[in-house]
Amino acid sequence: MxxxxxxxxxxxxxxxxxxxxxxxxxxxxxxxxxxxxxxxxxxTETVAKITADIMLNRPVDALQYSVTEGYVPLRNHLKEYMKQKHNIGREFDELIITTGAQQVMNLATMVLCNRGDTIICENPSFIGSLNAFRSFGVNLVGVDIDFDGMNIEKLEAALKANPDARFIYTIPTFQNPSGCCMSVEKRKAVYALAKKYGVLILEDNPYSDTRFRGEELPTIKSMDEDGIVIYAGTFSKVISPGLRVGFTVAPAAIVQKMVVCKQTSDVHTNILGQLICHDFMTKYDYExxxxxxxxxxxxxxxxxxxxxxxxxxxxxxxxxxxxxxxxxxxxxxxxxxxxxxxxxxxxxxxxxxxxxxxxxxxxxxxxxxxxxxxxxxxxxxxxxxxxxxxxxxxxx
Amino acid sequence: MxxxxxxxxxxxxxxxxxxxxxxxxxxxxxxxxxxxxxxxxxxTETVAKITADIMLNRPVDALQYSVTEGYVPLRNHLKEYMKQKHNIGREFDELIITTGAQQVMNLATMVLCNRGDTIICENPSFIGSLNAFRSFGVNLVGVDIDFDGMNIEKLEAALKANPDARFIYTIPTFQNPSGCCMSVEKRKAVYALAKKYGVLILEDNPYSDTRFRGEELPTIKSMDEDGIVIYAGTFSKVISPGLRVGFTVAPAAIVQKMVVCKQTSDVHTNILGQLICHDFMTKYDYExxxxxxxxxxxxxxxxxxxxxxxxxxxxxxxxxxxxxxxxxxxxxxxxxxxxxxxxxxxxxxxxxxxxxxxxxxxxxxxxxxxxxxxxxxxxxxxxxxxxxxxxxxxxx
Structure with missing residues (x-):
């Protein structure tokens, strides 16, 4: 056939x-x-201890169905953690657990883009995300990056040329593949341009917790007073990629639609992995x-x-x-x-x-x-x- | 905004x-x-033992990235098991692990359907699947079910009225919500009609291993000599839904596209869950x-x-x-x-x-x-x- x-x-x-x-x-x-x-x-040792404890004391919690939005204590802890440590999350935001940050790319596109719509991205950029966008038939417009992140003139030109762009995809910190960090000035400029042109930002931040030198830079999401930034975070680079536990912080109206699509995509993220991440953050010295x-x-x-x-x-x-x-x-x-x-x-x-x-x-x-x-x-x-x-x- | x-x-x-x-x-x-x-x-006890063994002897395997298609020993074991026990899988088929059977619904639709395409389904049917189809903007055509499954005359009428339908979605065994089992004659008739009209079948079979009375019925996939059936299986009802481990057996050309979309959806299914299911099936008395x-x-x-x-x-x-x-x-x-x-x-x-x-x-x-x-x-x-x-x- x-x-x-x-x-x-x-x-x-x-x-x-x-x-x-x-x-x-x-x-x-x-x-x-x-x-x-x-x-x-x-x-491995900490996860082994945590897993043994879960399987001893609450095995049914680890094996039974859970809710689409994610394990509530993990969501609550992450909300507080992201707020306190990174100034991420406002009244209008919501946080849900996803099956890795990759699922945030998938869900954001599914929720926001029709076939033929445009997404503006850094050029070069993470192929896993670009392919997530492509899988919905969107049109990618690349903006070249300088040593300190997206070229702002080219970004504005791209926004002018594509006024209906659905969002700007960026990895401001330790960009993949270029490794570069977007300067604070450019982060502010990207935010201001997105606001000016009425375009959302999808900020992918898998690497900032791996910083081993230099000063931490504020995320674009930390500047978001207007509800225009979808933030993707993950435990893949800091606890385990194999567990497939990530999360998004985004305006509640967008998250609500993402939940509907997550329900139809995989019902919920594996709950044992969520329990492990929760216990790691709350019962061990995560920092x-x-x-x-x-x-x-x-x-x-x-x-x-x-x-x-x-x-x-x-x-x-x-x-x-x-x-x-x-x-x-x-x-x-x-x-x-x-x-x-x-x-x-x-x-x-x-x-x-x-x-x-x-x-x-x-x-x-x-x-x-x-x-x-x-x-x-x-x-x-x-x-x-x-x-x-x-x-x-x-x-x- | x-x-x-x-x-x-x-x-x-x-x-x-x-x-x-x-x-x-x-x-x-x-x-x-x-x-x-x-x-x-x-x-819970068996999974606790298995998990302890994994975290002791091969913790990196459980936490590291894995491949999109799924853990190879689990795939190989399942291929053999489905072939031997259920006569499922031919030379032209391939088997991959998915994030629950729900992801099979998502991937099949993503791979096969454009917005506005038609899917024929049993009426009533599992809302999780119907919503997965709807999330891609497809048109659902319901075929009423009798006590012994889909009404075949109505199915043929639906196929005649929708010659471009992308697939027929069915839960032949312990249909959700109706609980009914499609008779063997009707299974053969559904297969024959799908073949006649050049339409694929998506067979969802989460419940057959829960049968506690009566004779096992052959799956439609077991009749598939033409490469027209996509089969969805899962460990959710027999080991654990929280682990989110399912699988699909389908023609390799379709599976190949599903792998591409799975890569962009969640990279791979959580590997700890896959290892648990593998060890359960191969080291314990699964039957x-x-x-x-x-x-x-x-x-x-x-x-x-x-x-x-x-x-x-x-x-x-x-x-x-x-x-x-x-x-x-x-x-x-x-x-x-x-x-x-x-x-x-x-x-x-x-x-x-x-x-x-x-x-x-x-x-x-x-x-x-x-x-x-x-x-x-x-x-x-x-x-x-x-x-x-x-x-x-x-x-x-």
């Missing part, structure tokens, strides 16, 4: 990153293409855990960056990250970036070609992304040696 | 059942409206567990049905279930069904009015649904006494 697919899905390709991930989970490949938290950063994580990432980042400087420093430009999981490296204009990455994979070092992150799938890129959290220190050392040789041969 | 929602979502209402569920989780209400597995049927469950449901069903006969038997028609979680009761044509259910809720007994399950949201119904798995035996006794009094007053 010839199967006929829905229009947006017919043309959608699997995420290049996840395809590469499969490829590079084969033994022998150095996984600089991945985006996993470092295994040593996963709080101390975040600090330990930061130390893991600082060391791995410094290790990789030192070796980048040593082995391929003469060929690449990059900004040393202050958090997040990635380094974004730019090759000279004369170099065939995809050719270089292919040569690296042929030598069993997997990186992600920058083209994977372009809003326009036909665009080119001189950059590639490397991850320092997934590989072991030994793999980082070995992989960078290999990349050094590949660069010497390929770029000579 | 005035928020503008996508066209299908703007009109979508929250599931009446989940709204009632919230209402009836308040203390003092008898939860005949719910659909939870009986707490005593949840295998003995299913038998214990059946016994729990048989007793609760018989208790409720006996009390229905005693207290309201003179007012209602119903078929005694051989499995599933629900009894579907029909009031005389002269009775205002919604008024009766409202009077029951006023007396703290929550049932679900049949109108909630109609494909056409403006249709009327003489039936209401009662669940025997959620309430305790004491609640069943008390609730039925109350319903008897309500009936006597209201229907006199």
């Amino acid at each position: 010839e199967y006929k697919f829905s229009a947006p899905v017919a043309d959608l390709k699997p995420s290049a990153i996840r395809e590469i991930l499969k490829f590079t989970s084969m033994p022998g490949y150095i996984p600089f293409a991945a985006g996993n938290p470092a295994p040593e950063a996963l709080p 101390a855990h975040l600090d330990r994580n930061r130390e893991v990432y600082r060391k791995k980042c410094d290790l990789m960056c030192g070796l980048i400087d040593e082995h391929i420093g003469q060929y690449v430009e990059y900004v040393r990250p202050e958090g997040g999981l990635f380094v974004w490296l730019k090759l000279p204009e004369t170099v065939d970036m995809v050719g270089f990455c292919t040569e690296a994979v042929n030598n069993k070092v997997a990186t992600v070609p920058g083209t994977a992150f372009c809003a326009d799938t036909t665009a080119t890129s001189q950059s590639f992304r490397m991850n320092y959290s997934t590989p072991t220190d030994e793999q980082i050392v070995k992989g960078m040696e290999i990349l050094g040789k590949v660069a010497k041969d390929y770029l000579k | 005035e928020y503008k929602f996508s066209a299908p979502v703007a009109d979508l209402k929250p599931s009446a059942i989940r709204e009632i569920l919230k209402f009836t989780s308040m203390p003092g209400y008898i939860p005949f409206a719910a659909g939870n597995p009986a707490p005593e049927a949840l295998p 003995a567990h299913l038998d214990r469950n059946r016994e729990v449901y048989r007793k609760k069903c018989d208790l409720m049905c006996g009390l229905i006969d005693e207290h309201i038997g003179q007012y209602v028609e119903y078929v005694r279930p051989e499995g599933g979680l629900f009894v579907w009761l029909k009031l005389p044509e002269t009775v205002d069904m919604v008024g009766f259910c409202t009077e029951a809720v006023n007396n703290k007994v929550a049932t679900v009015p049949g109108t909630a399950f109609c494909a056409d949201t403006t249709a009327t119904s003489q039936s209401f649904r009662m669940n025997y798995s959620t309430p305790t035996d004491e609640q069943i006794v008390k609730g039925m006494e109350i319903l008897g009094k309500v009936a006597k007053d209201y229907l006199k």
